[in-house]
Amino acid sequence: MRSGVAIFPGSNCDRDIIVAIKKITPKAPLKLWHKDTEFPNLDLIVIPGGFSFGDYLRCGALAARSPIIRNIKNHVSRGGSLLGICNGFQILIETGILPGSLIRNKNLLFTCKETILEIQNTIKSPFTEGFQIGEQFKIPVAHNEGNYFAPKPLLEELNNEGRIAFKYVKGNNLDNNVSYNPNGSSNDIAGILSENGKVLGMMPHPERAINSLHGGTDGLRFLTKCIEHIVG
Amino acid sequence: MTVSNNKLYEDNKFEYMVQQESNLESALEMGLTKEEYNLICTKIKKIPNKTELGIFSAMFSEHCSYKSSKKWLKTMPTEASHVIQGPGENAGVIDIGDGLAAIFKIESHNHPSFIEPYQGSATGVGGILRDVFTMGARPIALLNALRFGSASKPLTKHLLSGVVKGIGGYGNCIGIPTVGGETNFDKSYDGNILVNAMAVGLADKDKIFYSAATGANNPVIYVGAKTGRDGIHGATMASAEFTDSSSEKRPTVQVGDPFTGKLLLEACLELMNTDAVLSIQDMGAAGLTSSSVEMASKGSLGMFLDLDLVPTREEQMTSYEIMLSESQERMLMILKPGSENKAKLIFDKWDLDFAVIGKVTDTGRLVLNKNGFEACNIPINPLVEDAPEYDRPYEIINNKKIIDLNKIVINKTINEILVKVFKNPNMASKKWIWEQYDCSVMGDTILSSGQSDAAIVKIHGTENHNSLGKGLAMTTDCTPRYVKANPFEGGMQAVCEAARNIAASGAKPLAITNNLNFGNPEKKHIMGEIVGAIKGISKAASYLNTPIVSGNVSLYNETNGNGILPTPVIGMVGIINKVENCLGVNSEEGNTLLVLGQSEEFVEGWISSSIYQEIINNEFDGAPPPINLENEKEIIDIILKLNEEKLLTAAHDISDGGLLPTICEMLFKNNLGMDLNLPDLLLQKDSKDILLHSWCFGEDQGRVIIATKDLNKVKLLLKKYNIKFFILGEVNSSSNLNIKNVTTISINDIKNLYENTLTSIMC
Numbered sequence: 001m002r003s004g005v006a007i008f009p010g011s012n013c014d015r016d017i018i019v020a021i022k023k024i025t026p027k028a029p030l031k032l033w034h035k036d037t038e039f040p041n042l043d044l045i046v047i048p049g050g051f052s053f054g055d056y057l058r059c060g061a062l063a064a065r066s067p068i069i070r071n072i073k074n075h076v077s078r079g080g081s082l083l084g085i086c087n088g089f090q091i092l093i094e095t096g097i098l099p100g101s102l103i104r105n106k107n108l109l110f111t112c113k114e115t116i117l118e119i120q121n122t123i124k125s126p127f128t129e130g131f132q133i134g135e136q137f138k139i140p141v142a143h144n145e146g147n148y149f150a151p152k153p154l155l156e157e158l159n160n161e162g163r164i165a166f167k168y169v170k171g172n173n174l175d176n177n178v179s180y181n182p183n184g185s186s187n188d189i190a191g192i193l194s195e196n197g198k199v200l201g202m203m204p205h206p207e208r209a210i211n212s213l214h215g216g217t218d219g220l221r222f223l224t225k226c227i228e229h230i231v232g
Numbered sequence: 233m234t235v236s237n238n239k240l241y242e243d244n245k246f247e248y249m250v251q252q253e254s255n256l257e258s259a260l261e262m263g264l265t266k267e268e269y270n271l272i273c274t275k276i277k278k279i280p281n282k283t284e285l286g287i288f289s290a291m292f293s294e295h296c297s298y299k300s301s302k303k304w305l306k307t308m309p310t311e312a313s314h315v316i317q318g319p320g321e322n323a324g325v326i327d328i329g330d331g332l333a334a335i336f337k338i339e340s341h342n343h344p345s346f347i348e349p350y351q352g353s354a355t356g357v358g359g360i361l362r363d364v365f366t367m368g369a370r371p372i373a374l375l376n377a378l379r380f381g382s383a384s385k386p387l388t389k390h391l392l393s394g395v396v397k398g399i400g401g402y403g404n405c406i407g408i409p410t411v412g413g414e415t416n417f418d419k420s421y422d423g424n425i426l427v428n429a430m431a432v433g434l435a436d437k438d439k440i441f442y443s444a445a446t447g448a449n450n451p452v453i454y455v456g457a458k459t460g461r462d463g464i465h466g467a468t469m470a471s472a473e474f475t476d477s478s479s480e481k482r483p484t485v486q487v488g489d490p491f492t493g494k495l496l497l498e499a500c501l502e503l504m505n506t507d508a509v510l511s512i513q514d515m516g517a518a519g520l521t522s523s524s525v526e527m528a529s530k531g532s533l534g535m536f537l538d539l540d541l542v543p544t545r546e547e548q549m550t551s552y553e554i555m556l557s558e559s560q561e562r563m564l565m566i567l568k569p570g571s572e573n574k575a576k577l578i579f580d581k582w583d584l585d586f587a588v589i590g591k592v593t594d595t596g597r598l599v600l601n602k603n604g605f606e607a608c609n610i611p612i613n614p615l616v617e618d619a620p621e622y623d624r625p626y627e628i629i630n631n632k633k634i635i636d637l638n639k640i641v642i643n644k645t646i647n648e649i650l651v652k653v654f655k656n657p658n659m660a661s662k663k664w665i666w667e668q669y670d671c672s673v674m675g676d677t678i679l680s681s682g683q684s685d686a687a688i689v690k691i692h693g694t695e696n697h698n699s700l701g702k703g704l705a706m707t708t709d710c711t712p713r714y715v716k717a718n719p720f721e722g723g724m725q726a727v728c729e730a731a732r733n734i735a736a737s738g739a740k741p742l743a744i745t746n747n748l749n750f751g752n753p754e755k756k757h758i759m760g761e762i763v764g765a766i767k768g769i770s771k772a773a774s775y776l777n778t779p780i781v782s783g784n785v786s787l788y789n790e791t792n793g794n795g796i797l798p799t800p801v802i803g804m805v806g807i808i809n810k811v812e813n814c815l816g817v818n819s820e821e822g823n824t825l826l827v828l829g830q831s832e833e834f835v836e837g838w839i840s841s842s843i844y845q846e847i848i849n850n851e852f853d854g855a856p857p858p859i860n861l862e863n864e865k866e867i868i869d870i871i872l873k874l875n876e877e878k879l880l881t882a883a884h885d886i887s888d889g890g891l892l893p894t895i896c897e898m899l900f901k902n903n904l905g906m907d908l909n910l911p912d913l914l915l916q917k918d919s920k921d922i923l924l925h926s927w928c929f930g931e932d933q934g935r936v937i938i939a940t941k942d943l944n945k946v947k948l949l950l951k952k953y954n955i956k957f958f959i960l961g962e963v964n965s966s967s968n969l970n971i972k973n974v975t976t977i978s979i980n981d982i983k984n985l986y987e988n989t990l991t992s993i994m995c
Binding site for chain 2: 009010012013015016019020049050051053054055056109110111112113140142144205207208210211212213214215
C-alpha cells in the first residue's frame, strides 16, 4: 500500500501514525509537507493529530487553506482513501470535505481519556467493512474541540445515509478512566464518513492503542483491517 | 535644532535615555543593594548606564546568580559513573546505555504563575522544554510538582484551574506527553503557589550540545520568535517577596506560544543533525542577557552584539528592553563559520526568524551596539564569576516532639478516619487535573498519572525480538510538612520516597534533578531550612547513588512576610531494561499483599506529623518519621530483585496516610476486597483503638506493599535476604476490605470519595 502522512506546522502525531502504519505494512508512508503541491498517487492519506498552526484560529482553519489541500481534494476525487484523526478530522471539516463542525468540549476542558467506540451500520467503506456492526474498540481521545455538532437535518442525513462510522458507547468496562461521550458530541458521534465512504474523520487516536502495555491494541486491530480493505 | 536633528533625537530618545549614567536609586529599584551597586562600579571602573545596570541587576538576581544558595549547592553529590553532565549546563545528562543519554531538569515558575496562572505555568513548561532540547535531546515526557493554598478558597480554584490549563495548553500543543506529577494543598501557599515543571529528553550520547562559546569571530545567531516587551525584568521579579501590589507586576509575566515552541524544537533538532552548531543556549530567565553572558563566560571569551539586528516585535525598543525582555521561544547559537546559509534554510522552512546578530570576541567583554551607539561595554567576569555569593546566617530548627499515643483522645472509627483521609484533596485522586493533560501523544507512554508510583515512558526504537524495549521511569516528590518539622530528615525523605517510587514501578533509580522552593533566605530559620534540606538530600542521594545532575532554586516565596512550607522537590529518573516488567499499583484477584520493611511484631505506627495526626488535631505537629537509609536501600534492591524474578503483579510505596489508605488504593481499580491480617497484639482491639489506628495510619518510612501471585517464592527470597515483611492478606472479588472483629470497609464507597473529592471541589 502506498500511503502518505500530511504534515503541517504544529502537527504532533505524525510520527505516531507512521509508527503504527509501519507495524502493519512494510512500506513506510511518505511524509507530505503542507507546502507540497506534487506527490505520487497514493492509496491512503492520513492527516494526523496535533495543533496545526497552533490552532490559534478555529482548529484546522489555517491548515485547510494550505497548498497541499488542493492535492488532497484531487486524491479524494480520484477515489483515494483519506483518514483524518483528531486535528486531522478538524481540518477535514474546515476544508468542507466532511460536513458539520467540531466545537469546544462540553465541559470546556481539554480531555485525555480512554473511550469505547462502537461500529455503526454504514455505507460501504474501507474503514468499516472489516468489522461487525456493534463491534467495539477501546481507543483514547485527547482534545479540546471534539464535540461534533451539526444541525438536525444533517444529523438525520448522516444517520440515514449510514455515514456515522462509530459512536461513543458506555461499554461494559468497569475502568473509571473510560469515558462515555467525553466531549458532548451530538448523537455520541465519534467519527463520520464522506458520501463515497472513502473519507473518515475521527476524534479518537487509533495510533495510540497499538501497544499491549498501554491502552491495548484495539487501535492496531482497527488500522490493520482498514488498510487491508484499502488495499482491497 | 534643525528638522533632521529633531527627528534624529525623536528616533533615539528612548535609547538616549537608557544610555545615561545610572545612580543608586535606580539600582535599588532594580532590586540591587547599595553594596552590590558599589561593587559593580568598582569592578567595571565606571558608573554603569541604565542598560548596563539592568544587565547586572538581572545577572545578580537570586534567580540567575544563586547568590544565597551557591555555597551550599556546591556541597551536593553530583558525580557517578553514569553522569555525563552535572549541574551548570541547561540540563543534566546521564548515560542510560545503548549509546543513549537521558537529559532532564526541573524548573520553577512560581511567581509568574501566581500573578498570571495560565501564562505563568505555560511558559514554565516551554522554558523547561527548551532547556532540554537545547542540549540536543528530543523531549519525551513532562512532569510537574504543584502546590496551592487551601483547596476551599476561591482563589485556589482560580489558580489551580489556570495553572492546569496552562500546563496542558503548552504540553498538549507542542505534543510532549505530561505523564506524572504531584499536587498538594496547604494554607502556607495561599499567597504564593508553586509551579515546578520537569522535562525529560533523549539524545545520542555522542551528540550532546553545550553552551560554552567557542572561537573568536564565530557568528552569533538569534533564532526563534521575535523579541517583544514582555517579561522585562522577570528574573528580578521572581527574586522578590510578594506584597499585595504584586498584581501590578503582571506585565513582567511572559507570554507563551507553544506553536512557535514546536517549530523551534523541530528546527533546532533538524539543525543539530548537521554539523553546524558549535554551541547553543536558550533564552530563558533574563533572556538575551543571561544567554549571551553565560555563553561567553563559559567559553572564557567575549561577545559583540548589534542589537539593531535582533528581530523585534515592537518598534523603537531600547537596548535595555531588548536585553531584559523574556519573550519566549528564542535561542542563541554559535555556528561554524560558513554554515549560516545552510542553517537559515532550515529556519526558513519552519517560518522562524534567523538573524546573525554578532560575533564571539576574545576581549572578555560584552559590547552592545544600538542605533549606531555603543549601548554597553562591560567585562563579563564581574557578571558571573565575580557575582556576589552570600554566606547567610542560618539556624536549623527541628521539631523533636513525639506525639504520645496515650494522650490522644479519639472519637472516630477507622471507617470515619478513612473517609476523612480521602476527603482530603491531598490524598484524593488528581484525575480532574491529569485528564486535562495529553498523556499518550508520542505513543511511548507505558504508565502515567494514577497508574503507578512513577511514570514509565518507553525509549523509542529500543524494541527488539525479545523485549518491548527499555524505559525511563520518572517521578516528582516532596513532603513539605516533614521538611518544615526537620529539614534534614525531610530532605532525606524526599529523596527516599522518590527512589521508592521509581523502584515500585520496576525501575532502577539513577539520578536527581531538584527544585528547591523556600522563603526569604535573609531570615535565619529559612536559611536553616535550606541548609538542612540540602544536607539531607545530599546524604540520601549519595547513599543511594542517585546524584543531583541539575536543578533550580526558587527563594523569596513569601507574601507579606509569610513563608511557604519548605518544598525541596525531588525529580528522579530511573531505568527499566524491559518495559513489559513495569509495575503499576493495581492488584488482581488472588494476589497476596505483603508489606515489606515492616515486621510481624511492629504495632505502634509513627503518627507525629502524619495525615492521621492532622485529622485528629486539625494541624500538623511533631517530628517527621525518621529515615533509615540502609532499610531504604534494602527495600529498593529487593523489589527490583523480586521483579526481575517476575514474582510481582503490583507495588505501591507507603507514604502520606500510611498502610490502610495504601491498601485501599491497590484495590480501587478492579473494585476488589481483602480480609486484612492483623499482628497478634492488635487482634483484640476495637475500631477506636489508638494502637490499631497507629498501625493503620502511621507513616513509618522504608515500606512498600507488593502484590504477588507466588507467595511462597516471594517468602523464600525475603527470608534469604533477611527482609522484614508482614502478610496482609489475599485479594478477593468481594469489594470489601474486612478487618476481622473490627470493621468492614466498602471499597466502592471509599473509591467514590477518592475519585470525586477534587472534581467536586473544582466543578
